Amino acid sequence: MSAILIVEQILNGLQFGVMLFLMAAGLTLIFGVMGLINLAHGSLYMVGAIAAAAVAGLTGSFLLALIAAMAAAAIAGVLVETLVIRRLYAKDHLDQVLATFALILIFSEGTRWVFGSFPLFLDVPDYFSGPVTLPGGIQYPLYRLVLIGMGFAIALGLGALITKTRIGIQIRAGENDRDMIAALGVDISRLYTLIFALGAALAGLAGALVGAIQSVQVGMGEPVLILAFVVIVIGGIGSIKGAFIGALLVGLTDTLGGIFLPELFKLFTDPATATSAGSALASMAIYILMGVVLIWRPTGLFGSRA
Amino acid sequence: MTDPVLATYGLTKRFGALTASDNVSIDLHAGEIHALIGPNGAGKSTLIAQICGGLTPDAGRVELLRQDVTHLPTEARAQAGLGRTFQISALAMEDTVLQNALLGTLSSPWRFFKPALARHDLRDRAMTALDQVGLADHAAMRTAELSHGLRRQLEVAVALTLKPKAFVMDEPMAGLGVDGSKRMTGFLDGLRQQAPILLVEHDMDVVFALADRISVLVYGKVIATGTVDEIRQSRAVREAYLGEAS
Amino acid sequence: MIRERYLNGAILALLFIVPLWAHLADEPFTITLATRAVIFALAAVGLNIALGLGGLVSLGHAAFFGIGGYAMGILAFHAQSFTPVAEWPFVIHGTKSMPVIWLVAVVTSTIAALIIGILSLRTTGVYFIMITLAFGQMLYYFAISWRAYGGEDGLSIYIRNDFPGLNTLIPLHFYGICLAILCVALLFNAALARSPFGLALNAARQTPARVQAVGLNPTRLKLVAFVISGAVTGLAGALFADLNRFVSPAMFSWQMSGEIMIFVILGGVARLFGPVTGAVLFVGFELVLGGLSDYWLIYLGFLLLLIVLFARNGVIGLLAGKEAVHD
Numbered sequence: 040m041s042a043i044l045i046v047e048q049i050l051n052g053l054q055f056g057v058m059l060f061l062m063a064a065g066l067t068l069i070f071g072v073m074g075l076i077n078l079a080h081g082s083l084y085m086v087g088a089i090a091a092a093a094v095a096g097l098t099g100s101f102l103l104a105l106i107a108a109m110a111a112a113a114i115a116g117v118l119v120e121t122l123v124i125r126r127l128y129a130k131d132h133l134d135q136v137l138a139t140f141a142l143i144l145i146f147s148e149g150t151r152w153v154f155g156s157f158p159l160f161l162d163v164p165d166y167f168s169g170p171v172t173l174p175g176g177i178q179y180p181l182y183r184l185v186l187i188g189m190g191f192a193i194a195l196g197l198g199a200l201i202t203k204t205r206i207g208i209q210i211r212a213g214e215n216d217r218d219m220i221a222a223l224g225v226d227i228s229r230l231y232t233l234i235f236a237l238g239a240a241l242a243g244l245a246g247a248l249v250g251a252i253q254s255v256q257v258g259m260g261e262p263v264l265i266l267a268f269v270v271i272v273i274g275g276i277g278s279i280k281g282a283f284i285g286a287l288l289v290g291l292t293d294t295l296g297g298i299f300l301p302e303l304f305k306l307f308t309d310p311a312t313a314t315s316a317g318s319a320l321a322s323m324a325i326y327i328l329m330g331v332v333l334i335w336r337p338t339g340l341f342g343s344r345a
Numbered sequence: 346m347t348d349p350v351l352a353t354y355g356l357t358k359r360f361g362a363l364t365a366s367d368n369v370s371i372d373l374h375a376g377e378i379h380a381l382i383g384p385n386g387a388g389k390s391t392l393i394a395q396i397c398g399g400l401t402p403d404a405g406r407v408e409l410l411r412q413d414v415t416h417l418p419t420e421a422r423a424q425a426g427l428g429r430t431f432q433i434s435a436l437a438m439e440d441t442v443l444q445n446a447l448l449g450t451l452s453s454p455w456r457f458f459k460p461a462l463a464r465h466d467l468r469d470r471a472m473t474a475l476d477q478v479g480l481a482d483h484a485a486m487r488t489a490e491l492s493h494g495l496r497r498q499l500e501v502a503v504a505l506t507l508k509p510k511a512f513v514m515d516e517p518m519a520g521l522g523v524d525g526s527k528r529m530t531g532f533l534d535g536l537r538q539q540a541p542i543l544l545v546e547h548d549m550d551v552v553f554a555l556a557d558r559i560s561v562l563v564y565g566k567v568i569a570t571g572t573v574d575e576i577r578q579s580r581a582v583r584e585a586y587l588g589e590a591s
Numbered sequence: 592m593i594r595e596r597y598l599n600g601a602i603l604a605l606l607f608i609v610p611l612w613a614h615l616a617d618e619p620f621t622i623t624l625a626t627r628a629v630i631f632a633l634a635a636v637g638l639n640i641a642l643g644l645g646g647l648v649s650l651g652h653a654a655f656f657g658i659g660g661y662a663m664g665i666l667a668f669h670a671q672s673f674t675p676v677a678e679w680p681f682v683i684h685g686t687k688s689m690p691v692i693w694l695v696a697v698v699t700s701t702i703a704a705l706i707i708g709i710l711s712l713r714t715t716g717v718y719f720i721m722i723t724l725a726f727g728q729m730l731y732y733f734a735i736s737w738r739a740y741g742g743e744d745g746l747s748i749y750i751r752n753d754f755p756g757l758n759t760l761i762p763l764h765f766y767g768i769c770l771a772i773l774c775v776a777l778l779f780n781a782a783l784a785r786s787p788f789g790l791a792l793n794a795a796r797q798t799p800a801r802v803q804a805v806g807l808n809p810t811r812l813k814l815v816a817f818v819i820s821g822a823v824t825g826l827a828g829a830l831f832a833d834l835n836r837f838v839s840p841a842m843f844s845w846q847m848s849g850e851i852m853i854f855v856i857l858g859g860v861a862r863l864f865g866p867v868t869g870a871v872l873f874v875g876f877e878l879v880l881g882g883l884s885d886y887w888l889i890y891l892g893f894l895l896l897l898i899v900l901f902a903r904n905g906v907i908g909l910l911a912g913k914e915a916v917h918d
Contacts, residue, residue, distance in 0.1 A: 076717045126900055132717060133648045137856055138899045140849050144892030152886045261845060265728050268721035276717065319736040326729035330710050333722065337713040397804070423806035435801035437794040444790060449805045454791035454812060461787045507805055 043177050048298050049291065054183045056290025057190020061245035062267035063274070063282040064197055065238025071277025072213040073231050076132055078139035079119060080242055080267070081260025082146035087112040087243020088250035088259060089150065092159035101164035105247050112243020113236045120235040128231070143261065151257045158254040161247070186248055193241070194283045201279055210234065214277045269325055273332045275342025284340065289325050296324035348411055349374050350541050351427070351511040355405035356395055358565075365391040366402065367565040373511055373541045378533065380544045380552045383562035384586070389545050390515075392562065396543070397429050397513055398422045410510055428509030428540070430500045432516045436488050442499055443484040446471035449506030474505040478532065494525040501532070512542040518551055530554055553577075561585065595911040599864040602871070606770060614763040622762040623834070628874040629769045630830045635854035635866030636776050637823030642852070643861030644789060645816040646796030648720045651707070651727030652851050655821040657734065657843035658703050659696035659828025664838030665740060666692050667748045689754045689768070692829055700825025701818055708817040712810055727848050734840035745839025752833055759833075769830055773867070776823055781863055783819075792816050824851070853895060859905030868906050 062084060069077050090111035095104035119142060127135045163182045170178040201207040209230055212220045221227045246260065253259070270289050274281025301317025308316070332340065349372035358366040365388045373379050383389055394400035396407055398419030406415040414422050423429075428449075436445050443462070450467040462468060475481045478498040483491065491499065497517060504512060517533065518526050530551050533542060537557075546552050552559060553573050560570045563585045569576055576582055606629065613621035634656055641647040669676045669685025676683040686692060711722045735743045750760070757764045783789050795802045795809035802809045832838045841847065850873070858869030873891075880887035902909050 070717060076720060123896065123900075130899075132720060133642070133860075134899050134903070136648060136650060136720060137852065138896055140852075141892040141895035141899065143849075144888045144895070148886040148889040148892065152889070262728075265724055265845060269725050272714075272718055272721050272725070315736070315738055319733055322732040322736045323729050326725055329722070329725055333710055333713055338718065418808075419803040420806045420808050423804055429804050431800065431804075435798045435804070437797040437801070439797060440790075440793065445794070447787075447790060448794055448802065448807075451787050451791055451805070451807065454788050454807055455815075456787040457789075458782050458786060460782075460785035461790045462785070464787070467787075503801065503805065 043175070044298070046173075046175070046177050047179060048294050050179055050183065050187065052291035052294035053287065054186050054190075054290070055294055056287040057187055057194070058245050058249050059263070059266055059270055059290055060190055060194060060283050060286035061241045061248075062263055063270040063286050064194075064279055065241045066264075066267050067271050067274070067276055067278065067282045068210065068234050069238050070271070072210055072234055073128055075124065075128060076135050076139070077124070077238075078136060078264065079142035079146065080238070081262075081264030082143055083112045083116055083239045083242040084246035084260035084263055085146070085150065085255075085257065086115045086246070088161065088246035088255040089154065089159060090243065091247035091250055092161040092255045095161055096159075101167070101251075104161070105244065108243045108247035109240040110243075112246070113240040115243075116236045116239025117232060120232050124235065125228075125231075147257050154257075158256040161250045161255050163251045182252065189248070194279070197279050206230075206233070266325070269329050271339070272329055273339055275336075275339030278339070278341040281339055281341030288328065292324050292328050293321075296321040300324065347374065349408075350410060351396070351513075351543060352408050353392075353396060353405065354408070356392065356402045356407065357404040358391055358395060358400065358402050364565050366395065368405070369562070369565070369567055370405075371543075371560050371567060371570065373543050375541055376537055377557040378537050378542045378544055378555050380546055380556035380559045381562060382546065382549075382552055382559060386564075387562040388565040389562055391565075393429075393513060393515055393545060397427060423507060423509075426507075426510030427513065428504035428507045428511070429513040430504050430515060430517055432519055432545075434496045434500045436496060436499060436503070438487075438489040440488060441484065442475065442480055442486050442488055442491065443468075443471055445488055445499060446475050446480075446484075446502055446506055449474070449503050471506055474502045475499075477505060478502040493520050494522070494528075497521060497525070497529065498532075501529075501536075509540050512536070512540055513545075514542055515545050516547060517544070518546060518548050526551060593910050595862070595864075595907065598907060598911050602864055602867055603774075605871075606773075606867075610763060610766050610770075619762045622766050624874055624878060626762070626766045626769050626834050627831075628871045629766070629773050630827050630834060631851070631854055631870035631873065632867040633769070633773050633776055633830065634824045634827035634851050635858075635870055636773070636780055637820050637825075637827060638851050639820075639855050639861065639866050640780060640783065640823065641813075641817050641820035642855060643865070644784060644792050644796070645813050645820075647813060647817055647820075649711075649723045649817070649820070650720050650845070650848050650852065651723035651725070652821070652824050653843050653845070653847035654707065654723075654727040654730045655700040655704060655824040656828035656831070656847060656851065657730055657840070658700050659825035659830075660832035660838045660842040661734065661740065661828075662696040662699050662825070663692045663752070663829040663832040664746045664748065666695060667752055668740065668746055671749055687750075687752045689752045689759070689833070692752060692833075693826055696825050696829035697822045700828075701822045703825075704818040704821025705814075708814045708821070712814055712817070724845060724848065727843060727845060731840050731843035731845075734843055741839065743840060745837055745841075748832070748836045748838070751836060765834070769834075772826065772830070777863065777867070784863070788812070788815070853891070856895070856898060857905055859907035862905065862907045862911075865905055865907050872906065 062080065066077065066080055069075055087108035091104040091108040094107035095101060123138060123142065127138055167182040167185055169181055171181045171184060173179055201210060209220060209225050213230065266289060270282060270285040273288060274285025297318065300321045301314045304313035304317040352372035354370050356366050356369040369392060381389060391400065395402045401416060406413055409422060409425050409427055412425060414425060447461055447467055450470045472481060475484055478501055480495065480498055480502060483495065501517065517529055521529060533555055536542065556573060558570065558572060559576045560567050561576065561582050568581045568585060569579045610622045610625045638649065638652045641649050665676060666685045667687050670687045676685055707726045711719055714722060740746050751765065753759060754768055759765045791802060791807050792812045795812045799809040828842060854869035854873055855866050857872050858865035858867065876891060880890055898905060
């Protein structure tokens with residue numbers, strides 16, 4: 040149990056967290072402004088990863104792959120929004136859940152049909168590969184540090200977008216009173232499509248970035264989606280700040296819990312039981328965190344009071 | 346002086362820098378209709394929420410039949426005898442008129458097997474209330490198919506089935522036309538003997554026709570309480586409503 | 592427009608006649624399919640109590656399905672390996688008796704539904720949906736990490752469990768048990784919907800403020816509905832595990848939660864036979880469409896989309912029209 044291990048795990052937790060943030064940010068905006076719960080967000084994540092893998096395979100350029108990921112996800116998002124999502128804004132949550140669940144089925148099986156069940160491969164580009172030596176003699180993968188950096192940069196960018204631009208004002212006003220901004224002449228249709236595309240692009244980017252360190256396959260998006268939901272519940276719907284802090288909390292809890300809980304149990308029982316009990320509890324740690332936050336603040340840390 | 350059936354003592358509620366209720370003390374005695382009037386934004390909704398439940402005041406208390414209900418949840422106050430109607434009808438639209446009326450008769454909802462409609466005692470109570478408001482013929486109709494006026498009457502009927510000791514009515518005339526208003530006014534007139542009514546209303550004709558007493562709420566403060574004539578002649582009220590120089 | 596009552600009767604008749612015919616024609620596979628449909632129907636009836644009556648969009652009902660399944664799996668596993676389930680605080684042995692297993696499944700699902708319900712009902716709307724989904728996931732990952740009972744690979748139970756007086760190895764007998772339970776559940780559901788509880792719950796779904804104003808607590812009503820709902824779905828889980836003689840974390844998955852919800856929607860939310868119709872249709876599609884293509888779920892996805900957008904009241908809604916006003 041060395042300091043190096045702890046620092047490494049903290050960094051891993053941060054990296055996991057910022058990637059979750061990319062998913063959660065889109066979801067929370069979409070729900071905050073449009074009142075829409077979107078289960079198909081995980082499919083957009085997958086679309087991004089697949090597009091990146093395909094383009095990287097064709098061109099060898101990671102940068103192009105990332106751009107393709109965002110573009111493909113955004114296009115898919117716009118398509119889905121205009122064809123399906125648009126009809127759901129006025130409907131109740133149950134309808135939205137079912138319709139977007141249907142989209143998951145269509146995307147997942149459709150992808151399997153076209154690409155098969157075998158994982159595609161996306162590699163970390165050479166200029167990002169390899170370890171970096173951090174102060175204290177810790178070796179840490181450069182790529183993961185880049186991810187952390189990108190995540191923070193995007194968070195700042197989104198924050199600036201929300202607070203300092205015109206679109207941001209429209210978003211914040213829309214979160215408050217949807218009908219009002221329509222009455223004030225804002226083109227709601229375009230705003231919604233834009234927000235949906237933005238959320239989709241972020242999801243696609245996350246899929247591509249993570250796809251380089253995990254595998255790219257059908258169904259990769261849903262576990263992340265559900266975790267993003269946990270992030271939003273903890274952070275509060277509609278709040279980018281909440282999504283960021285919630286994401287970091289979830290990322291750190293999951294990573295550090297996986298390390299510390301078995302160690303904690305080792306104080307009480309034998310190593311074998313400790314490892315299994317510890318990791319079982321660690322797998323639930325995030326949800327326990329969610330439960331605790333809920334008891335204390337039913338609308339999340341930064342959510343508006345119901 | 347008999348005890349008031351419903352009373353507030355020094356209710357105060359602040360939202361940040363805004364004082365929505367400022368030391369509000371009003372009471373409701375048996376057999377009377379006490380109207381609460383005031384311009385928009387005066388704090389009537391906040392006051393009702395503190396009286397009926399859902400909002401806890403920062404200071405002061407609410408008493409129903411001399412029992413302190415300030416911190417009780419809404420359902421407890423209803424069980425203690427407080428009936429209310431909502432400004433926007435709060436009814437189960439998919440259900441029938443009778444099913445809505447039955448709601449107030451369920452002293453305990455923890456019965457899972459016998460059909461609610463087979464309980465003759467509950468059914469009779471519901472039908473009596475419906476009869477009182479003139480909706481008995483519509484008992485089997487779907488609430489969504491009722492006209493707005495009839496829905497407002499159903500709104501009152503549901504509160505009636507509770508057999509409340511006091512009513513709080515939030516703009517019962519809302520959306521009613523001339524005929525509907527007249528009918529409702531006549532009905533409320535007869536209702537006051539059954540249970541006193543704290544009536545929040547905008548329609549001045551109705552207020553002057555029905556009220557035994559009127560309280561005027563402006564910026565969260567009660568600036569005047571009195572009979573219809575007293576309020577009509579009150580200087581403070583004229584200033585508040587008409588902006589006359591003092 | 593066919594009267595809903597006749598539709599219900601027709602479906603029920605189908606559930607009696609088809610397996611009987613299959614038994615006589617020696618087509619055990621059909622009986623297995625029918626059993627699968629009936630068990631799915633039971634799970635969906637459970638969900639519909641929370642969803643249709645209570646308006647609670649629970650996207651984590653697989654949690655209870657899985658708990659029921661693992662209750663069966665754990666008890667039967669210990670029975671077949673002749674080891675006790677626990678030795679502290681007192682010795683608990685496994686069992687292969689269905690009634691006992693059902694009791695344990697229902698009790699554990701009830702407790703789980705109580706805990707999950709209390710926590711989740713602190714919120715409403717979208718939060719509630721996300722939280723129930725998250726709890727389902729939590730149990731999914733927990734089951735995966737629980738090596739003692741198979742972890743990701745699941746647990747196999749060699750022989751079907753016992754029911755006094757019947758030979759459960761005969762497909763028709765086991766089917767009969769499941770059908771009987773489904774019928775009891777449907778009767779209970781019908782009674783519940785008409786009871787004072789059902790009336791209050793239904794009103795709480797539509798107008799919680801009014802329900803409060805007449806002295807009832809909408810949250811408490813919803814909690815009770817949620818708990819009952821979880822218990823019924825839990826029982827279905829135990830039966831499902833028995834049918835397949837196999838339990839795995841997949842019973843906890845979000846896909847399973849989604850499927851249970853699809854059964855309800857396909858047939859018609861808040862219709863008595865909605866869940867049954869949906870489950871039967873789903874198993875039918877699985878068989879027919881699944882035979883045509885490995886990717887049949889795409890078609891299900893499109894069908895679901897069409898139903899949500901254009902035939903909101905499901906198949907029963909299409910055939911029987913607007914719900915008859917209860918009397």
